[in-house]
Amino acid sequence: MKSFAAATAQLRRRLGANVVLTDDTARTAASYDSAKLPFRPEAVVRVTQEAQIGAVLALANRHGVPVTTRGRGTTLTGAATPVQGGWVLDTLALNTIAIDDEAGMAHVQAGAKVADIQRAAEAKGWFYPPDPSSKEYCTIGGNIACNAGGMHGGKYGVTRDFVIALRGYLPTGEAVTWGTATKKFSAGFNLRDLWIGSEGMLGVVTGAVLKLIPQPAARWTLLTSFKDETAALRAALALFKLRVQPAICEFLDRESVLCAERATGRAVFAGQAGRPVLLLEFAGGKAEVRETKQIVLGWAAEHATGSRAAKNREEAEQLWAVRRKCSGAMFELGDAKLNEDIVVPMRNYVKFAQFLAKLKRDSGLAIPTFGHLADGNLHVNIMYHKAVPAECRTAERTVRTLMETVVALGGAISGEHGIGLAKTPFLRIQHSPAQVRAMQAVKRALDPNGVLNPGKMFEPFEVWKHPRLEVKLPWDHK
Numbered sequence: 001m002k003s004f005a006a007a008t009a010q011l012r013r014r015l016g017a018n019v020v021l022t023d024d025t026a027r028t029a030a031s032y033d034s035a036k037l038p039f040r041p042e043a044v045v046r047v048t049q050e051a052q053i054g055a056v057l058a059l060a061n062r063h064g065v066p067v068t069t070r071g072r073g074t075t076l077t078g079a080a081t082p083v084q085g086g087w088v089l090d091t092l093a094l095n096t097i098a099i100d101d102e103a104g105m106a107h108v109q110a111g112a113k114v115a116d117i118q119r120a121a122e123a124k125g126w127f128y129p130p131d132p133s134s135k136e137y138c139t140i141g142g143n144i145a146c147n148a149g150g151m152h153g154g155k156y157g158v159t160r161d162f163v164i165a166l167r168g169y170l171p172t173g174e175a176v177t178w179g180t181a182t183k184k185f186s187a188g189f190n191l192r193d194l195w196i197g198s199e200g201m202l203g204v205v206t207g208a209v210l211k212l213i214p215q216p217a218a219r220w221t222l223l224t225s226f227k228d229e230t231a232a233l234r235a236a237l238a239l240f241k242l243r244v245q246p247a248i249c250e251f252l253d254r255e256s257v258l259c260a261e262r263a264t265g266r267a268v269f270a271g272q273a274g275r276p277v278l279l280l281e282f283a284g285g286k287a288e289v290r291e292t293k294q295i296v297l298g299w300a301a302e303h304a305t306g307s308r309a310a311k312n313r314e315e316a317e318q319l320w321a322v323r324r325k326c327s328g329a330m331f332e333l334g335d336a337k338l339n340e341d342i343v344v345p346m347r348n349y350v351k352f353a354q355f356l357a358k359l360k361r362d363s364g365l366a367i368p369t370f371g372h373l374a375d376g377n378l379h380v381n382i383m384y385h386k387a388v389p390a391e392c393r394t395a396e397r398t399v400r401t402l403m404e405t406v407v408a409l410g411g412a413i414s415g416e417h418g419i420g421l422a423k424t425p426f427l428r429i430q431h432s433p434a435q436v437r438a439m440q441a442v443k444r445a446l447d448p449n450g451v452l453n454p455g456k457m458f459e460p461f462e463v464w465k466h467p468r469l470e471v472k473l474p475w476d477h478k
């Protein structure tokens with residue numbers, strides 16, 4: 001890996017040794033994210049003021065130093081890993097949150113934690129719906145860069161739907177703002193939306209204005225179980241046809257239910273053991289939720305093998321807690337996981353369920369699947385054992401078949417995690433050569449020296465050839 005010692009020394013003189021860290025501990029901590037593919041940076045720049053970012057990027061362009069912006073490093077794709085070394089730009093200290101109570105907006109800095117933004121909004125009766133399961137750790141800058149979603153996506157939308165304006169730095173180090181704190185803005189190209197989901201490759205976000213909505217007055221949670229996975233997906237489609245819109249509609253297949261129950265030691269799905277479930281939440285005005293309840297109970301009586309409503313918020317929280325344990329709980333089925341977040345159009349839910357059942361049979365691997373049915377974003381987890389070469393090869397083949405099939409069904413290879421390093425081998429299944437060239441042209445136009453998050457998205461990265469770290473991260477229990 002290339003050394004940039006002279007540029008690093010110059011940056012250190014300019015910003016100070018407490019901002020530009022070159023010690024082993026800091027460099028190791030910034031060398032990987034949740035994908036656990038380690039590449040060491042030469043320095044970690046722990047910025048304390050937004051303006052320092054302009055200085056970092058200007059110097060990086062002069063010396064050709066790769067710069068990787070980092071929020072909390074929870075990305076599951078390797079997007080925050082400094083694969084070409086250089087400098088990691090740590091944004092965690094930029095974390096102010098201010099609620100504009102009249103306008104219903106949150107003014108936040110990039111390093112603010114998403115759950116803190118939600119709590120600050122809730123304290124004033126406002127609601128910020130995007131809710132990745134990692135919200136107690138991840139930053140709003142990371143959410144904007146990945147266009148993060150979560151369980152509320154189907155009804156309320158994802159991060160993109162709540163970003164009103166952005167400010168930050170172009171890869172060349174020039175300060176920019178995209179939009180203002182107004183609900184309408186139609187002046188010029190919309191580069192705000194180009195930044196959202198650009199995985200830290202087209203600019204560095206330092207601050208954002210977010211849209212808030214009023215907190216719903218009532219919520220109602222219902223657990224329903226079904227004869228098999230296909231029946232559960234058919235039932236979800238029947239529910240959507242009734243024009244009742246769940247705030248959350250989570251699907252868990254049989255394997256996911258069993259893993260989550262064993263991991264928590266709680267039989268919260270009691271009476272439905274061994275059956276796939278839909279976990280539903282309805283939210284809105286009190287009268288609206290009361291009316292919806294009657295319709296939904298009728299639907300459950302017709303389609304479900306069992307159902308149980310949470311008696312209060314505490315009981316509802318217990319159900320959601322089990323759902324959040326799903327991902328980590330799967331490691332009882334294998335010590336390695338390909339954690340995919342594909343999207344399937346609703347019209348092809350049943351075809352997908354049939355394909356998945358066949359994929360499980362053909363591969364012989366455990367593939368527990370759960371996810372957000374109101375927007376078709378399913379987490380397909382291909383479990384295998386690292387020490388068994390035949391299983392590794394099967395997992396590699398299986399993930400490719402999965403990606404090819406979701407695209408053939410009109411879906412997407414990622415709904416919320418993005419491409420990073422881990423999904424680069426599949427980008428061209430989703431996008432034609434002309435589409436990839438257009439994206440690369442945008443990258444070149446904004447980042448002529450290729451300093452910002454290089455080596456991601458376009459260059460196929462063979463995850464299989466790289467050793468993964470054996471570390472447990474604070475959020476791995478989730």
Ligand SMILES: Cc1cc2nc3c(=O)[nH]c(=O)nc-3n(C[C@H](O)[C@H](O)[C@H](O)COP(=O)(O)OP(=O)(O)OC[C@H]3O[C@@H](n4cnc5c(N)ncnc54)[C@H](O)[C@@H]3O)c2cc1C
Binds near residue numbers: 070091
């Ligand atoms: C247990 C667990 C559960 C998860 N659940 C969900 C989920 O439900 N939904 C979901 O969408 N994702 C989920 N994720 C993935 C991850 O949390 C999100 O992608 C999140 O948005 C990453 O935020 P971060 O602060 O950790 O960013 P990082 O991981 O540090 O960075 C992610 C990307 O954003 C870029 N970036 C970070 N900050 C900035 C900035 N200020 N400006 C420009 N680019 C920046 C980085 O360069 C990198 O490319 C989950 C992850 C884990 C570990």
